[in-house]
Amino acid sequence: MIRDTEPTGMSARGDLLITRMFDAPRELVWQAWTDPKHFKRWWGPKDYTCPVCEMDFRVGGKYLNCMRSPKGKDYWSTGVFREIILMERIVFTDCFADEQGNAVPATYYGMSADFPLEMLVTVTFEESGNGTRLTLKHEGLPGGSEGEGAGQGWNQSFDKLAESLK
Amino acid sequence: MRRDVFQAIADPNRRAIIGLLSNQKLTLSDVAEHFAISRPAVSKHIKILAESGLVVVRQKGRQRYCEARLEKLNEVSEWVQQNQKQWKERLDRLDEYLTELQSAA
Numbered sequence: 151m152i153r154d155t156e157p158t159g160m161s162a163r164g165d166l167l168i169t170r171m172f173d174a175p176r177e178l179v180w181q182a183w184t185d186p187k188h189f190k191r192w193w194g195p196k197d198y199t200c201p202v203c204e205m206d207f208r209v210g211g212k213y214l215n216c217m218r219s220p221k222g223k224d225y226w227s228t229g230v231f232r233e234i235i236l237m238e239r240i241v242f243t244d245c246f247a248d249e250q251g252n253a254v255p256a257t258y259y260g261m262s263a264d265f266p267l268e269m270l271v272t273v274t275f276e277e278s279g280n281g282t283r284l285t286l287k288h289e290g291l292p293g294g295s296e297g298e299g300a301g302q303g304w305n306q307s308f309d310k311l312a313e314s315l316k
Numbered sequence: 317m318r319r320d321v322f323q324a325i326a327d328p329n330r331r332a333i334i335g336l337l338s339n340q341k342l343t344l345s346d347v348a349e350h351f352a353i354s355r356p357a358v359s360k361h362i363k364i365l366a367e368s369g370l371v372v373v374r375q376k377g378r379q380r381y382c383e384a385r386l387e388k389l390n391e392v393s394e395w396v397q398q399n400q401k402q403w404k405e406r407l408d409r410l411d412e413y414l415t416e417l418q419s420a421a
Contacts, residue, residue, distance in 0.1 A: 192406065
C-alpha cells in the first residue's frame with residue numbers, strides 16, 4: 151500500500167513534462183520535427199527505424215508514422231495537429247494506429263488496456279543562447295462521451311506552460 | 317461504459333476527493349461536506365472513481381463508506397515512466413541527428 155502518496159499534481163494526472171537543450175539553431179530543430187524527410191531520421195527509440203512518415207502539416211491535418219523495432223515489428227501512430235505556431239509551438243494528438251491509420255487501443259500492441267486511447271503532445275521551441283530549448287508536454291486525454299476535464303482545463307495547462315516558458 | 321484511472325483523475329474535484337480519502341475512510345455525506353459542489357455532483361464523482369477502481373464504496377446500515385484504493389494510481393506512474401523513457405530515447409536521437417546535420421553542413 152502506498153498510503154503516503156500525494157495523489158494530486160502533475161505526475162498523478164499522467165502528465166509528462168520534458169525539457170531538453172539542443173546545440174542547434176531553432177530553425178533547424180523546427181525543421182527536424184516538421185519535415186518528414188528529417189523526422190524519419192530520428193523518430194523512435196535507439197535502433198528503431200521510421201520507414202513511414204506522412205504529415206499533413208496544418209491545423210486539422212493528420213499524420214501517420216511507423217516505428218519499426220530491430221526485430222521488425224511495426225508500431226503505427228496517428229493524430230491530428232491541433233495548433234501550429236511557426237517556429238514556436240506544435241500541439242498534436244497522439245494515438246496508436248493500425249497501418250491504415252485507424253486509431254486502436256494500446257492492447258492492439260499488447261499494452262495495458264488502462265492506457266488512455268488518446269494523448270495530447272505539446273512541443274515548444276525556444277531560442278536559448280546559440281541553441282534551442284525544447285519543452286515537451288505529454289498528457290493523457292480523458293476519454294468517454296462526457297469529456298469531463300477536457301477543454302477548459304487543458305487549455306489552462308497550456309497557458310501555464312506558455313507562461314512558464316516566458 | 318468503461319472508466320479508466322486517467323479519466324478518473326482528469327477532474328480536479330475527483331483528485332481532491334482522492335486526496336481526502338487517502339488517509340481516512342469517510343461516508344458519502346462526510347465527503348460532500350468538504351465540497352462546495354452539490355451532493356449529487358459529489359455522488360457522481362464518487363461513482364466515476366468507483367468505476368475506475370480508485371474508490372471502493374461499502375454500504376453499512378444506512379451509510380455508504382468510501383475508501384481509496386491508491387494502488388490503482390501505480391498504473392499512472394507506470395504509464396508516465398514508460399512514456400518518459402520513450403521520449404528520452406527519441407530526443408537523444410534527435411540530438412544525434414542535429415549534430416550530424418550540422419557537421420555535414
